[in-house]
Amino acid sequence: MASWWTLGIWLTLNIVSLGVLWWDFEKRNQNIPSLMKFVWSLVIAYSGLFGLGVYWFTGRTQLDSDSLWKQGFRSTSHCYSGCGIGEVIGITAAAIILSVSTLWVVALTFTLAFVGGFALTVGPLMQEGVGFREAMWDAIWSETPSITSMEIVAIGTDLLLAGEAGWTTPLFWTALLFSLTIGFFAAYPVNVALIAAGVKEGMGNPAEMDGSPSGANNRQAHSSD
Numbered sequence: 001m002a003s004w005w006t007l008g009i010w011l012t013l014n015i016v017s018l019g020v021l022w023w024d025f026e027k028r029n030q031n032i033p034s035l036m037k038f039v040w041s042l043v044i045a046y047s048g049l050f051g052l053g054v055y056w057f058t059g060r061t062q063l064d065s066d067s068l069w070k071q072g073f074r075s076t077s078h079c080y081s082g083c084g085i086g087e088v089i090g091i092t093a094a095a096i097i098l099s100v101s102t103l104w105v106v107a108l109t110f111t112l113a114f115v116g117g118f119a120l121t122v123g124p125l126m127q128e129g130v131g132f133r134e135a136m137w138d139a140i141w142s143e144t145p146s147i148t149s150m151e152i153v154a155i156g157t158d159l160l161l162a163g164e165a166g167w168t169t170p171l172f173w174t175a176l177l178f179s180l181t182i183g184f185f186a187a188y189p190v191n192v193a194l195i196a197a198g199v200k201e202g203m204g205n206p207a208e209m210d211g212s213p214s215g216a217n218n219r220q221a222h223s224s225d
Helices: 004-027 034-058 068-098 102-127 132-162 170-196 213-224
Strands: none
Touching: 004 034, 004 170, 034 068, 034 102, 034 170, 068 102, 068 132, 068 170, 102 132, 132 170
C-alpha cells in the first residue's frame, strides 16, 4: 500500500468504475433520483469496483427482486457517502492544513463524518416537508449506530495503517481509501439489523421508486405472479 503503483492502479480502477456508472445512468437509468446518483458516485469514488458491484446488484432499476440484504447495501451506501465526505475532509484537513495531534485528527474526522452522514438524511427529509427538529431526531435515532460503527473501524484502520504517514506519501491516500471500504463492511450488518428491527425503514426498491419503464414492467410482472 506504500507504493505509488498501488495508488495509481486503485485510482485508475475508481475512475473507470465511475465512467461505467455514469454511462449506466445515461443509457439505462436516467430516472434514478439525482440524490441517489450523487450517493452512488461518491460510493464508487471511494471504493471503485466494490462500489460499482454494490450499485449494479442492489441500486439499479433493473432489479428483478428486492430483499433485506439489498436494502442493507443501499442504506449503508447512503450513510457511507455522507460519512466519507466528512472523513476525507477531516483527515486531509487535519494532516495538510492544521497539522494537529492524532487525538484531534480523530475528533475532527469523527465530527465531520457525523455532519456529512446526518446532512444526507436531514436534507431530503426537509425537502419532503419534515421540520428540522423532527428530521434531526430521526437522523440521530436511525443513523447514529451505523455511523459510529463505520467511523470507529474506518478511522482505526487508517491510523493503524498510516498513522505516521505524511500526506505526500502514497500510503496516506491508499490507507484512507482502504479504510473507507473497511468502514462500509463494518456498518453493513448494523444497517441490516436496524432495518430488520424497524428502526430504519430501509431504502425502497429502485425498480419501483422512480416510475421508470423498467420499474413499471417489474411491477406488472410481480402482480401477475
